[in-house]
Amino acid sequence: MEMAQSLERYLRSMDVAFSIHPHEMETSLSKLCSEMGIGPEQTAVPIVLRTQKQAFLMAVVPLDHSLDLDRLSGLLRREFLYLDEAxxxxxxxxxxxxxxxxxxxxYELPCIVDRSLFxxxxxxxxxxxxxxxxxxxxxxxQRLxxxxxxxxxxxxSVLPLSDEPLNRTDPTSIIAIYNALDNLDRLPSIPVLAMQLLEQASSEQTTAAELASTIExxxxxxxxxxxxxxxxxxxxRGNLDSVQDAITRVLGFELVSNIALAIASSKAFNVPQEGPLGMRAFWKHALYTAVLAQSLxxxxxxxxxxxxxxxxLCGLLHNIGVLLSGHLFPQEFRLLNHEMERYPQRSLSDIEQNLVITGDVQRFIRLGHDHLGGYLLEKWRLPQAVSTCAYYHHxxxxxxxxxxxxxxxQLCNRLLAQRKIGDLGRTELHAVQTGGLISDADAFSVLEKVMAMCPELDNLADNMAA
Structure with a gap:
């Protein structure tokens, strides 16, 4: 089949003259255009959208352009969401x-076309x-x-054109995406309180009273x-009247510093509360991972x-790239949330690589929440172990x-996936590999002790998300 039958009938009924260009089987449109010598600016692609009230729209843009959903919503005075592949x-x-x-x-869809194609x-x-x-x-x-x-x-688009899965081992591609990230005016700076906490944590002269004063x-x-x-x-079981009491009597300097640093860092992001990638789910995954990592x-x-x-701290912040993705790309993040809800057996990394969107945002999303988070934590100058865990936890x-x-x-994520916590999906519920860090029996014993605290941890996560 070279053409959809309904399309061919429609073009002939409209008396639209067209040429057919057969080629070998190829699913990558950008690669095909390169091989056939066709400019991406003269290649039209469809993006199908819907509103919350299930009104649908096809937007037609050039292959080398990114759809501006904010502009489109402003023009048509309604908010649009991406459709998933199915x-x-x-x-x-x-x-x-x-x-x-x-x-x-x-296909009985309303349509709007980008002017540049003409x-x-x-x-x-x-x-x-x-x-x-x-x-x-x-x-x-024009007739069509x-x-x-x-x-x-x-x-x-400002990034190199490609609709193929991103090669995350290619430094040229990765650096180009990082450079483009730096130019986004929405890339958040580290909150002032988080910066002060980092400075105090790095100084051996900081006292519990000084740390408490900063947190307060x-x-x-x-x-x-x-x-x-x-x-x-x-x-x-005693009374705690101040942050200094919490430091000296219960938690200790380093743990309080880490908790406060993570909470302060999360204030840089504006993301929805609900959904499998929302703020509540983020803090639940983060807190369980942190407590399990500390216990292990x-x-x-x-x-x-x-x-x-x-x-x-590595556990608390390893998935912060999810928050960055939601903060930078709210419309695409809604689609990610929807896909995670619809396909719980799939991992977030798999969904990111196959999300049906176009333009630069596709490249940012395909970079992955792990690399996004690692890059941000490195820019914020958090401890190298923390940014490394964000970069490489997959x-x-x-x-x-x-x-x-x-x-x-990684071990924490695999263990928690057994309890349906995190974003590994249901397909990765295989034998947990401990990597020689600890015996399987000890790992599961620690997991059971952490899971026994579910009510307390869930309550803490809800409070941290509030």
Whole structure:
């Protein structure tokens, strides 16, 4: 099949002249255009959207552009969400998945077209098959889209064009994405309180009173530290009247510093509370990972290479890239949330690599929440073990510096996946590999003790998310 039948019938009924360009089977449109000598600016692609009230829309943009959802929403005075792959395929029953044509009428969809396409003498597009493109000259393109509104609804991409999975071992691609991240005006700076806490934690001269005084500058962080210290998890039965009491009587300097640092850091992000990737789910995953990592580190008992308080902070912040993704790309984050809800058996990393979006945001999302988080924590100058765990907590082959912390966080994630906590999905519920850090029996024994504290940990996570 070179063309979807409904599309061919429609084009002929509209008297739109077009040419067919057969080719070998190829699912990557960017690669195909490169091989055929077709400019991405003269290649039209469809993006199917919906509103909360289930009104649908096809937006047609050039291959080398990113859809501007904010601008589109402003133009049409409604908020749009991306459709996932299954929802898109349901509209194009006679097309191969991923080869949907940017022509709305045969599929009874309303449509809006980016104006820049009409500057091209000839425009190419998919026609329902991965074995042929079609093209038409400007006059026929005008005839094809004459009934649809035209507007500037996209922006030129700044990253190298590719719709293939990102090669995360290619330093050229990664550096280009990091450079583009640096140029985003929404990239959050480290909160002032977090910076002050980092400075105090790095100084051996800082006293418990000075640390308490800094934390007490922020009432919400103070309240969270006090709730944490009063949790049944720590078993302290006396009265706690101040943060300094929490430090000296219950938690200790390093743990209080780490808890406050994580809570203060999370204030840099504006993300939804609910959903499998929302703030509540983030803190539940973070807190369980932190407590489990600290408990395992104590059991392993190698404080020179696995310091329990440092392991705790690695656990709290290893997934901070999820918050950064939600903060930078709220519309795409909604789609990620939707996909995680719809396909709980899939891992977040797998969904990120296959998300049906276009343009620069696709490249940022495919970089992965792990690399996004590691890059941000490195920019914020958090301890290297913490940023390394964020970078590599999905890389089972990592053998570099702080590898034991990385292995520990990976072990925590695999153990918690057994209890449906985290983002590994249900497909990874295989035998837990401890990496030689600890015996299987000891690992599961520690897990059982942590899970026995579920009510207390869930309550703490809810408070931290509030």
């Amino acid at each position: 929802e898109v395929s349901a509209w194009f029953l006679d097309s191969e998945p991923g080869a949907e044509p940017p022509i709305a009428e045969p 500057e091209q003498p000839r425009v190419f597009m998919r026609a329902g098959s991965h074995r042929a493109l079609i093209s038409m000259d400007n006059a026929n393109l 889209y004459q009934a649809y509104p035209k507007a500037v609804i996209s922006n030129p 500058m922020d009432p919400s962080v103070t309240a969270q530290v006090m709730r944490y210290a009063g949790s049944p998890y720590f078993g302290y 580190a104590k059991k392993i008992n190698r404080p020179q290479t696995l310091n329990p308080p440092r392991a705790y 890389d089972a082959e990592y053998v570099g510096e702080h590898a034991e912390y990385v292995m520990l966080i």
